[in-house]
Amino acid sequence: xxxxxxxxxxxxxxxxxxxxxxxxxxxxxxxxxxxxxxxxxxxxxxxxxxxxxxxxxxxxxxxxxxxxxxxxxxxxxxxxxxxxxxxxxxxxxxxxxxxxxxxxxxxxxxxxxxxxxxxxxxxxxxxxxxxxxxxxxxxxxxxxxxxxxxxxxxxxxxxxxxxxxxxxxxxxxxxxxxxxxxxxxxxxxxxxxxxxxxxxxxxxxxxxxxxxxxxxxxxxxxxxxxxxxxxxxxxxxxxxxxxxxxxxxxxxxxxxxxxxxxxxxxxxxxxxxxxxxxxxxxxxxxxxxxxxxxxxxxxxxxxxxxxxxxxxxxxxxxxxxxxxxxxxxxxxxxxxxxxxxxxxxxxxxxxxxxxxxxxxxxxxxxxxxxxxxxxxxxxxxxxxxxxxxxxxxxxxxxxxxxxxxxxxxxxxxxxxxxxxxxxxxxxxxxxxxxxxxxxxxxxxxxxxxxxxxxxxxxxxxxxxxxxxxxxxxxxx
Numbered sequence: 001x002x003x004x005x006x007x008x009x010x011x012x013x014x015x016x017x018x019x020x021x022x023x024x025x026x027x028x029x030x031x032x033x034x035x036x037x038x039x040x041x042x043x044x045x046x047x048x049x050x051x052x053x054x055x056x057x058x059x060x061x062x063x064x065x066x067x068x069x070x071x072x073x074x075x076x077x078x079x080x081x082x083x084x085x086x087x088x089x090x091x092x093x094x095x096x097x098x099x100x101x102x103x104x105x106x107x108x109x110x111x112x113x114x115x116x117x118x119x120x121x122x123x124x125x126x127x128x129x130x131x132x133x134x135x136x137x138x139x140x141x142x143x144x145x146x147x148x149x150x151x152x153x154x155x156x157x158x159x160x161x162x163x164x165x166x167x168x169x170x171x172x173x174x175x176x177x178x179x180x181x182x183x184x185x186x187x188x189x190x191x192x193x194x195x196x197x198x199x200x201x202x203x204x205x206x207x208x209x210x211x212x213x214x215x216x217x218x219x220x221x222x223x224x225x226x227x228x229x230x231x232x233x234x235x236x237x238x239x240x241x242x243x244x245x246x247x248x249x250x251x252x253x254x255x256x257x258x259x260x261x262x263x264x265x266x267x268x269x270x271x272x273x274x275x276x277x278x279x280x281x282x283x284x285x286x287x288x289x290x291x292x293x294x295x296x297x298x299x300x301x302x303x304x305x306x307x308x309x310x311x312x313x314x315x316x317x318x319x320x321x322x323x324x325x326x327x328x329x330x331x332x333x334x335x336x337x338x339x340x341x342x343x344x345x346x347x348x349x350x351x352x353x354x355x356x357x358x359x360x361x362x363x364x365x366x367x368x369x370x371x372x373x374x375x376x377x378x379x380x381x382x383x384x385x386x387x388x389x390x391x392x393x394x395x396x397x398x399x400x401x402x403x404x405x406x407x408x409x410x411x412x413x414x415x416x417x418x419x420x421x422x423x424x425x426x427x428x429x430x431x432x433x434x435x436x437x438x439x440x441x442x443x444x445x446x447x448x449x450x451x452x453x454x455x456x457x458x459x460x461x462x463x464x465x466x467x468x469x470x471x472x473x474x475x476x
Contacts, residue, residue: 078121
C-alpha cells in the first residue's frame with residue numbers, strides 16, 4: 001500500500017483558501033476607499049441615468065471635504081427630458097451652506113472655490129437658477145448645458161445673480177464652459193449688484209431680452225463667448241426680425257473681451273461709465289435693417305473705450321460722447337460711427353487709427369445725428385488717421401495745399417471736415433516760387449466760413465498756400 005502524500009493533496013486546498021482570503025482582503029481594502037467622494041458620486045451618477053434617485057437624499061460632502069457638487073447626484077436629469085430645477089437649486093444651496101471662516105469683501109464669505117458641476121449634461125429648467133441670499137463668493141458653475149422649458153418666465157434669465165436687497169452680496173462668481181438655450185423665453189445671464197464676476201467660454205442663444213445683462217456691481221469680466229438670438233453665420237433671411245440685446249451693461253468698470261455677437265437687434269448696449277470693449281465682433285442685425293453693433297447710450301459722461309473691435313455691416317452709435325476712445329477697429333460693409341446729439345455736447349472724443357470699408361455709395365465714416373438738437377459744445381475732438389476704402393473720409397483735422405498766380409488762395413476742406421462750418425485753429429504758410437526774386441508781399445488770412453480757408457496778399461505773385469486746420473480746441 002502506497003503512503004498517502006497529504007502535503008500534495010493539501011496544496012490545492014490551501015491555494016483555494018489563500019485565494020478566498022486574498023479576495024476578501026482586497027474586497028475589504030477596496031471597500032475602505034468606496035466612501036471617497038468621486039467613487040460615491042460615480043455610483044450615484046449611474047443610478048441617476050435610470051431616473052430612480054430623484055427622491056433619495058443627496059450625498060454629503062462633509063466626510064470627504066470635497067467642494068465639487070455634481071448635479072446628477074442630486075437627481076438632475078442630464079438628458080433634458082425631465083425638469084431639473086429643484087435638483088440644481090438644492091446643489092447650489094448646499095454649496096453655499098458649506099462651513100467656512102474665510103472672507104472676501106467685508107461680510108462676504110469665501111466658499112473656497114466650490115464648484116457646481118453639470119457633468120456634461122443638458123438640463124431643462126422652468127425658473128431662473130438664483131444664488132441663495134447668502135453673501136458669499138469664490139464659487140463656479142460650469143461644465144454643461146441649460147435649456148429653458150416652455151413655461152420658463154419671459155422676464156427671467158437662466159442664471160441670475162440677483163440678491164433680494166440692493167446691497168452687494170456676491171463676489172468672484174465664475175460661470176464657465178456653459179451653453180445656455182433660452183428657448184425664446186427670456187434671457188441668459190443676469191449679474192446684479194455683484195463684484196468681480198467672470199463669464200468665460202459660454203454660448204448663449206435663443207434669448208428674447210438679453211444674452212447677458214449687468215446691472216450695478218463692479219468689474220464684471222465677459223470673455224471668450226458667443227452670443228446670438230438665432231444660431232447662424234450671417235445672411236439669415238429673418239435678420240430684419242432680430243430683436244433683443246446681446247450684452248446690456250448698466251454699470252461701471254466692466255470689460256468685454258474677445259466675444260462674438262452674431263444675431264440680435266443691438267450687439268452691446270452701454271448704460272454706464274468707464275466700460276471697455278476689446279476684440280468684440282458684432283455681426284448682429286445690419287445697420288441697413290435698423291441694427292446697431294455697439295450703442296453707447298450714456299450721454300454726457302460716457303468714458304467708454306472701444307478697442308480692436310470688428311463692426312461687421314453694423315456700427316457704433318454714441319450719444320453726447322464725453323471721453324470716448326474708438327481705435328484699432330475694423331468697420332466693414334458701410335459700418336460707421338454715428339454721433340447722436342442729446343444735449344449738444346462732444347468733449348474728449350478720439351476716433352483714430354481705424355479701418356473702414358464700404359461699397360462706394362457715398363457713406364461717410366462718421367455721421368452727425370442732430371435730429372434732436374445741434375452740437376454746440378465741441379472741444380478736444382480728434383477724428384484722424386483712419387484709412388478708408390469705398391467710403392467718404394471725415395476728419396476734424398485737415399491738411400491741404402493750393403497753387404495760384406495772383407493775390408488770392410483758397411483751400412476747401414468742406415468735404416473732409418466733420419463739422420459743417422467750424423474751424424477753430426489754422427496754421428498756414430505761403431511759399432513763393434524762386435522766380436519771384438526779392439519780392440516780399442504782405443499776406444493775411446481773410447476767411448474761414450463753410451470750412452474754406454482763404455489767404456490774400458497785397459501783391460500778385462506765384463505761390464503755394466499750405467494749410468493745416470483743426471476743428472476743436474485742446475485742453476491746456
